[in-house]
Amino acid sequence: MPATPEHPTPKTQTPKTQTPKTQTPMTPTPVHPTPAVRLDRVGKQYPGAGGAHAVRDVELDIAPGEFFSLLGPSGCGKTTLLRMIGGFSDPTEGSILLDGQDVTGLPPDKRNVNTVFQSYALFDHLSLADNVAFGLKRKGVGRAEIRERVSGMLELVQLGHLANRKPGTLSGGQKQRVALARALVNRPQVLLLDEPLAALDLKLRRHMQVELKQIQREVGITFVFVTHDQDEALTMSDRLAVMNEGRVEQCGTPEDVYERPTSSFTASFMGTSNLVPGTYRSGRVVLDDGPELPVGQRPSVPEGSRVNLSIRPEKIWLSDLEPDMARATGVVRETVYCGPTTTYLIELAPGVTVSVLEQNTVRSRREDRWSGGERVEIGWKPEHCLVLD
Incomplete structure (x- = not known):
């Protein structure tokens, strides 16, 4: 038995020329799987003097089997980044690795990836099976293998009974599933999806979000999904990267990015956030012409810095305020009824208005809801607000 603190080597078994030593078991080095996609300081600059950067210095690791979304407004570089992963565009800086292999200079047909485009690009003269x-x-x-794989894939997307139909007879959602089956049947290492649900109506898009996520889990293939729809990214992603002006603004799980944004851009782009400008002093944000608002975190910003206090509308209460809440009073300027919820726009100070979202189970009757011009007290838990540069 090797010497350990629990089992010391007996002195009679130790030669006189040796000094007994306690053996410390070595901790095995954790084994991390090779990323399915690694972007190593990838950039894309258009040619010519003073050419604009579409993508700047992007570093990302996407794990095998992960549903990863690239999210951002139009022109932020997300589609350009997806095209570079697929080989349809070459980076001017950095390298792209798939399963540890550098594919930066390889054409699309030499990369084990497939792409589903927004237009679907189906052949109208061919059957779904073809x-x-x-x-x-x-x-x-x-x-024989083609018949087996095509049949299995059409069953997976619930279109096996329509194998002999032509695309022109299908709905938008069915066409989207055919495009997905055509890409997945090749068993790619990574599937790239460029806003494939954008052409669908809202109800069908939400249904397809659930279906697409279920299919991804079943096949276990890495999905890299481009979208400008925040709800879509939050619903489907294991992780997401928020992009802004060619850079990754923040990367993390949907909950991390939504609940703990690290910048004013992320806070405002991910859903709705009230960004109240003020000056940070001694654990409070002091509005220019209004109240001092306590904050829960101790932000790493210097005393006297100009900041934005970020509070989500659904985190603000209009009734049953608790004793430990931060509070402010304001005037209701607008009431917007949205079916299950009502949004109140409340002015806290001249030029400073916050949005408050309340479920209509709280005030189900119209006469119970606040009206324009009424003075109200609002409150929130200090830990639900963030101080952002």
Whole structure:
């Protein structure tokens, strides 16, 4: 038995020329799987003097089997980044690795990825089965295997009974599923999706979000999903990266990014957030022409700094305020009824208005809801607000 603190080596077994030592068990080095996608300081600059940067210095690791979203407004670089992963555009800086292999200079057909585009790009003259089989035929896969894989994939997307139909007879959601099946049947290492749900109506889009996530879990393939829809990214993603002007503004789980934004841009882009400007002094944000608002965190900003106090509308209470809450009074300027919820716009000080979201189970009758011009007291828990530069 090796010497350990629990089992010291007996002195009679130790040669006189040796000094007994306590053996410290070595902690094994944790084994991290190779990222399915690694972006190493990737950048894209358009040619010409003073060419604009579409993407700047992006570093990301996307894990195998992860549903990862690139989220941001139009022109932020998310689609350009997706195209570079797929090989449709070359980076001017950095490198792209798939499963540890540098593919930066490889064309799309030499990368084990497939792409689902917003337009679906189906062949109208082919049946659904032939659309799905198209890539397998080009690869020279045997007929029996093609039949088996196509049949299985159409069943996965719940279109097996329509295998002989043409795309022109399908709904938008069915076309989206055919495009997904055609990409997945090739068993790519990574599937790239460029806003594939954008053309669908709201109700169908929400239904397809759930279906797409279920399919991704079943096949276990890494999905990299581009969207400008915050709700879509929050609903579907294991992790997401918020992009702004070509850079990654913040990366994390949906809960991290929504509940703990690290910048005013992320706070305002991810859903709705009240950004109240003021000056940070001794644990409070002092409004220019209004109250002093206590904050829960101890922000790493210098005393006297100009800051934004970020509070989500659903975190603000209009009734049953608790003793430990931060409080402020204001005037209701607008009441917006939205079915299950009502949004109140409340002016705290000249030029400073906050949005408050309240479930209509609290005030279900119209006469119980606040009206414009009424003075109200609002409150929130200090830990629910953030101080942002």
